[in-house]
Structures are given as structure tokens and as C-alpha cells.
Amino acid sequence: MSIVVENVSYRYAAGTPLESAALKQISFTIQPGEFIGILGHTGCGKSTLIQLIAGVLTPATGRILLDGKDINQRDFKREYLRKKVGIVFQFPEQQLFEMTVERDVSFGPRQLGLPPSEVQARTRQAIQSVGLDYETVRDLSPLTLSGGEKRRAAIAGILAMEPEILILDEPIAGLDPVTRKDFMAFIRRLHQEGKTILMVSHDIDELSAFSSRLLVLDHGELILDNTPEKIFADKARLSELRLGVSQPKEIVDSLREKGIDLPSDIFRYEPLLTALINRFGGQNE
Amino acid sequence: MMHSAILSGHYLPNDTPIHRLNPRAKIISFFTLLAVVIITRSTVGYTALGLLLLSLAHLSKTGPRIVFSGIRRVGLFLLLIFLMNALFFNGDRPLWEYAFFHISVGGIAQGANVALKVIFLMALSSILMTTTTPMEITDTFAWLLSPLQRLRIPVHDFALMISIAIQFIPVLAEESETIIKAQTARAAKLDSPKLREKANALLPLVLPIFISAFRRADELALAMEARGFRGGKFRTRKSSPGFTRLDFAALTISIAFCAAAVILHR
Numbered sequence A: 001m002s003i004v005v006e007n008v009s010y011r012y013a014a015g016t017p018l019e020s021a022a023l024k025q026i027s028f029t030i031q032p033g034e035f036i037g038i039l040g041h042t043g044c045g046k047s048t049l050i051q052l053i054a055g056v057l058t059p060a061t062g063r064i065l066l067d068g069k070d071i072n073q074r075d076f077k078r079e080y081l082r083k084k085v086g087i088v089f090q091f092p093e094q095q096l097f098e099m100t101v102e103r104d105v106s107f108g109p110r111q112l113g114l115p116p117s118e119v120q121a122r123t124r125q126a127i128q129s130v131g132l133d134y135e136t137v138r139d140l141s142p143l144t145l146s147g148g149e150k151r152r153a154a155i156a157g158i159l160a161m162e163p164e165i166l167i168l169d170e171p172i173a174g175l176d177p178v179t180r181k182d183f184m185a186f187i188r189r190l191h192q193e194g195k196t197i198l199m200v201s202h203d204i205d206e207l208s209a210f211s212s213r214l215l216v217l218d219h220g221e222l223i224l225d226n227t228p229e230k231i232f233a234d235k236a237r238l239s240e241l242r243l244g245v246s247q248p249k250e251i252v253d254s255l256r257e258k259g260i261d262l263p264s265d266i267f268r269y270e271p272l273l274t275a276l277i278n279r280f281g282g283q284n285e
Numbered sequence B: 001m002m003h004s005a006i007l008s009g010h011y012l013p014n015d016t017p018i019h020r021l022n023p024r025a026k027i028i029s030f031f032t033l034l035a036v037v038i039i040t041r042s043t044v045g046y047t048a049l050g051l052l053l054l055s056l057a058h059l060s061k062t063g064p065r066i067v068f069s070g071i072r073r074v075g076l077f078l079l080l081i082f083l084m085n086a087l088f089f090n091g092d093r094p095l096w097e098y099a100f101f102h103i104s105v106g107g108i109a110q111g112a113n114v115a116l117k118v119i120f121l122m123a124l125s126s127i128l129m130t131t132t133t134p135m136e137i138t139d140t141f142a143w144l145l146s147p148l149q150r151l152r153i154p155v156h157d158f159a160l161m162i163s164i165a166i167q168f169i170p171v172l173a174e175e176s177e178t179i180i181k182a183q184t185a186r187a188a189k190l191d192s193p194k195l196r197e198k199a200n201a202l203l204p205l206v207l208p209i210f211i212s213a214f215r216r217a218d219e220l221a222l223a224m225e226a227r228g229f230r231g232g233k234f235r236t237r238k239s240s241p242g243f244t245r246l247d248f249a250a251l252t253i254s255i256a257f258c259a260a261a262v263i264l265h266r
């Protein structure tokens, strides 16, 4: 299940005085099993890009290929796209509408025309997998859940469609620090279970902790597309783009400046810890 | 497609004679032309009005695309108005009759007349809305209604209501668009040709939009109260720049149109 984005451009409000180019000539390929993080300043086009990939916007030029087939061709089956690619919008809790959590989570599978037993099994599994108790919440109105629970329920609604590629638009924005950690652990688990993840976030720490690849956008252009190691190596370039590096990388750099010799390509906490223990020796119990 | 929904009725900043008009002159002209639309019945009248609207669309750089974009959405409603009149209006020169259906030249003319009025009203409003900021519209409404204050009518509260409503249109439109996209991604069948499915598909859109509108209203009310709003103290900018030659020209043209319409259709 690969996705190829080929010379894609997009403009909002085309043909009016408000017309603006949101994306310019973007090309890259998403391989199965990748965890791709998308970074960039507000308004650089991150949300537009992922909405194009999910097929809810249509590119002005260029193509998006799912397994070699153009998703915007007339004869392309939309339902196939919905089954394969799931997208969690920013603040997904705003899309809840059914009377009960169970009904809401099962909306997607029902729309896909799955048999009732399958719908129920998937709904139950999706609700459990986001860390809600199925028996407790199934008959509650989604509107009575807390903010974090609402977001979980909304994400369950996408997971119940069992997409192979999961796209997330700032999934941890506006959550408290503890819930954020839980959420990131949850997303990592989904990745380990085999889902391809494409995630937009402002939080460079969280993003670099899990991503195997980072895309950096600026003013609608894809500026960098590389591993976090390579991208964090060029700090000057990042600050030009009004972006920083991860906290562990920051710590390594300042320690190196002070003359403490550590490998410069560290950007996650665990390798930093290991390197520090190697350098200074740990306490043996 | 989706975006045209947002743009009709959305202020488009620009520097054109229509944007530069004094909002008071513009809104008085607007109401005068509104009267013309209501009075007009003849082909000559509609042709003249149509030409005027097209030149306004051109002058204001709004462009016919946006001016008429709102009309596409009410296309079905217009067709219904036309058919109702064409089928049931008992006009002169009957062409075909069966039970209580009468198709007549008069009925067709009546149907076209009503449909054209709706189209012209919408086009006129969208030119006003795309060239005038919500603040200007509110201030002018408050100014126009201010004589009613003598009758103890809370004019300023009304003005504030209008202003909030207008300012929330783009916000709600944007939110609606996000919800449409999100539900599409959940495989909601919005473009199904079957009427039943179409009706069912509306629920996932309408409910979240209402919920979010109420939530916003609630938050706004709280925020206004927290900042000491007690009602009745909404202030408009009292002073408005004087009328220029452009404003007098606009008023003259619209009043001339109105006079011509009255004389023509007496």
C-alpha cells in the first residue's frame, strides 16, 4: 500500500481576489510501514497536504496515486480509498453527532456496508483500543464525555474503518501533558501493529521520538524530506524555517559546546541517556 | 465547489469605487435598488436591472462568478417557484388545462417574474456583502434604525445581534466545511442520487454544525458577560465621513432607477 504524491499543487478560492497558492509542486512517496512526521510553521500547508492525500480536496495540478491508481480519476472507487486511508482531522471531537458512542464509532463501518456482526466487532475493538471501556461508554452520548475522551471516541470512529494508512492532523494539540504522552504511546502502538502513520504536529519532540522520516514544509513548498538525524544536523537551516530541534538534540549540542564529547547525531531521549551513562558511568545496583 | 459556498456573502477586501462608497450611501442605494427589484415586472425593467447588476459586479471586481454562486445553491427552490407558478397560476392565454393544472403564458411569465426577483435580490445582497465590512453594515443599520430608539426599541442590541451574526458567517462556513470534509472521510455518502440517502446524509453534517454554533454562542455570551456587557450600551462610531461626489452619483443612479421603475410599472 504505497502512496505517490506527484507534482501536486493546490490553491484556495481559485478565481477570486482571495486566491492563494497553498501548495506548490509537491512530490514524495509514502512506503508501507513508515512513520512520517510533517513539520512546518502555521499556514505552510500541512493540513491542505494531508487532506489532498485523504482525497477530501482535489489537487489543482498533479496526481495522487494509491497503489499506482490516480485517486481523483472518475473510475476510482472512493470507498476503496476510505477503507485504506483514514484521516483524523484537527479537533476531531467536533465531528461527533450520533446519540451514543457506539452508534458514532460504527458510523464509518456502516457506511462501508459491512455486515452487522463485523460492524459490531470492529466498533468494540476500536473503542477498547483507544483506551475507553466499551461497556461503560457504548450507550453514553458522545457529548457527555470529557475533552480527551471525546477525542479518543472520534479517533475510534476512524480506526473502526481499519485503514492501513492513518493520517493525523495535530492529534495531541490542546491536550494536557499526561494525555499527550498516552496518546503518543497509543499512536506508536498502532505503528508497531503495522499501520503506516502520517502525522502533522507542532511538537518536534513528540514527532522526532517516533518518526522514521520528517517532511518540512514552508510557504507551500516541500523544503526538506529526510531522516530526523539528517534534518537536525543542519540547525541553521531549521531556524531559517522558524523551526527548532528536539530537546535531546539541544542538550547534546550544548554539552558538546562545553567540550563533553557525545555523538552529535543523537536526537531522542533513550540514546542520550545511554550515551551519558557510557560517558560518565552508571550506578551499578 | 465547496469554496464558493464560503465566498458568496464574504467580505472581499479590494480597492474599487464600490468599496470606496460611504457605507451609508451604499446601503441607502442598496435599499433603493431592492425596491426597484420588487417593483419591476417588465422585460425592459429586468434587462435594465440585469445590466446594472452586471456592471456593479464588474466595477466592484466581485465578478459574476461570485455574485451568482449563491444562486446555484437555491437552484432547486427557484425551479420549484417557477413550476408552481407555471402550473397553478390561473393566468391569461391558457395553453393547456387538466384538472387543476393550468399552463398559460401568464403563468409562465409570473413564474419567471418571481424567480428573477429572487435571483436579483441575491445578486444585489452579495455585491453589498462582498464590498462592505460587517462593521460598516452594523454601524449603518444602527444609524438607519436610530429614530426607533425614541419608541424604546433596543436598536443597539439589534445592531449588535446583526453584527455578531454577520461576523460569524465565515467562521461557521469554515467550520461547516471542515465537518463536511471530516464526514466525507468517514465515508458519509453526501453525493448519493437517492433522496432517502441524501436526507440521512445531512444528519452527520447538520448536528455537529448546530452543536458547534450553540457552543460558540454560549462561549461568546459568557465572554461578553465576563467583560461587563449588560446590553444597551453598544456604541457605534457616531461620526461618518461626509458624502463625496461618488456617493451622490450612486444615490442619483439608484433613485433614478427607482423613479423610472415606478413610472414604468404604474
Ligand SMILES: Nc1ncnc2c1ncn2[C@@H]1O[C@H](COP(=O)(O)OP(=O)(O)O)[C@@H](O)[C@H]1O
Pocket: A012, A013, A020, A021, A022, A040, A041, A042, A043, A044, A045, A046, A047, A048, A049, B174
Ligand atoms: N478553507 C480555506 N480557504 C482559504 N484559504 C485557506 C483555507 N484553508 C487554508 N487556507 C490557507 O492555505 C494556507 C495553508 O493552510 P493550512 O494547510 O491549513 O496550513 P497549516 O495546516 O500548515 O497551518 C494558509 O495560508 C491558509 O490561510
Ligand SMILES: [Mg+2]
Pocket: A046, A047, A048, A090, A169
Ligand atoms: Mg493545520
